[in-house]
Amino acid sequence: MLSVQERAHIAQVWDLIAGQEALFGAELLRRLFTVYPSTKVYFRHLGDHPDEVQLLNHGQRMLQAVGVAVQYMDNLRAVLSPLADLHAQVLRVDPTNFPLVIQCFQVVLASHLQGEFTVEMQAAWDKFLTGIAVVLTEKYR
Amino acid sequence: MVHFTTEEKAAVASLWAKVNVEAVGSESLARLLIVYPWTQRFFDSFGNLHSESAIMGNPKVKAHGRKVLNSFGNAIKHMDDLKGTFADLSELHCDKLHVDPENFRLLGNIILIVLATHFSKKFTPQMQAAWQKLTNAVANALAHKYR
Numbered sequence: 313m314l315s316v317q318e319r320a321h322i323a324q325v326w327d328l329i330a331g332q333e334a335l336f337g338a339e340l341l342r343r344l345f346t347v348y349p350s351t352k353v354y355f356r357h358l359g360d361h362p363d364e365v366q367l368l369n370h371g372q373r374m375l376q377a378v379g380v381a382v383q384y385m386d387n388l389r390a391v392l393s394p395l396a397d398l399h400a401q402v403l404r405v406d407p408t409n410f411p412l413v414i415q416c417f418q419v420v421l422a423s424h425l426q427g428e429f430t431v432e433m434q435a436a437w438d439k440f441l442t443g444i445a446v447v448l449t450e451k452y453r
Numbered sequence: 454m455v456h457f458t459t460e461e462k463a464a465v466a467s468l469w470a471k472v473n474v475e476a477v478g479s480e481s482l483a484r485l486l487i488v489y490p491w492t493q494r495f496f497d498s499f500g501n502l503h504s505e506s507a508i509m510g511n512p513k514v515k516a517h518g519r520k521v522l523n524s525f526g527n528a529i530k531h532m533d534d535l536k537g538t539f540a541d542l543s544e545l546h547c548d549k550l551h552v553d554p555e556n557f558r559l560l561g562n563i564i565l566i567v568l569a570t571h572f573s574k575k576f577t578p579q580m581q582a583a584w585q586k587l588t589n590a591v592a593n594a595l596a597h598k599y600r
Contacts, residue, residue: 346578347585415562419581422569429570431505435488 321436326382337371343416400451410445455590464583478522479515535594543598554596561588
């Protein structure tokens with residue numbers, strides 16, 4: 313359950329990302345693959361050494377989905393249902409990988425927002441992204 | 454044993470030279486207690502942890518945060534023998550403090566986020582990778598003597 317303040321923090325940070333989903337998404341993936349190389353096994357369709365265009369394209373898709381989650385944060389289960397099906401039936405990403413993405417996401421936010429990435433924002437986004445991960449892995453079994 | 458490459462050691466050392474230990478240490482521990490409130494269970498003796506501002510301003514939190522980050526400074530001097538370096542601290546955290554080692558990983562992750570807020574673009578993916586490897590290794594070293 314997200315409080316009113318948490319929702320405000322989430323929306324406030326999203327305002328900075330909106331319109332730049334590709335750039336933020338590419339940086340997220342670049343950091344994920346550099347810091348946690350084992351995650352690349354789930355992105356083989358991007359090749360062994362994904363180029364900038366591939367990172368931008370796939371990053372944009374991921375961040376656009378986050379944007380949808382921001383828009384419907386009271387109803388994640390319904391709005392992310394198709395993605396939950398995809399992860400359960402096709403992608404089958406081991407649930408232990410989601411905290412790795414969440415960590416990299418926070419580092420991206422922190423490096424862009426610097427001092428403005430307050431502890432309240434970090435707490436709200438950590439909780440929000442963890443909620444998304446729970447929904448995406450809920451149908452696994 | 455974890456092996457750090459020359460590049461990783463250089464990356465860690467170059468950033469460490471610019472780290473404000475007081476600021477990063479105290480902020481990291483405060484963020485841990487706020488973002489993951491259940492971690493407060495280990496700090497009953499620290500006094501007022503009832504609000505975010507209380508935690509951020511708590512002198513015991515600041516002092517302990519500084520102490521923790523200073524131990525990272527020691528780790529960086531002994532990156533080839535972290536288990537030996539942290540053996541005594543590991544026993545302390547197990548036998549006296551009874552801290553779940555998961556907390557070491559959580560705090561390590563938060564230290565990275567705080568470093569990113571301070572260093573922004575200079576906290577490159579390669580820098581993040583080297584530091585993540587270090588914080589993971591320190592967490593493992595601190596858990597090594599648990600029984």
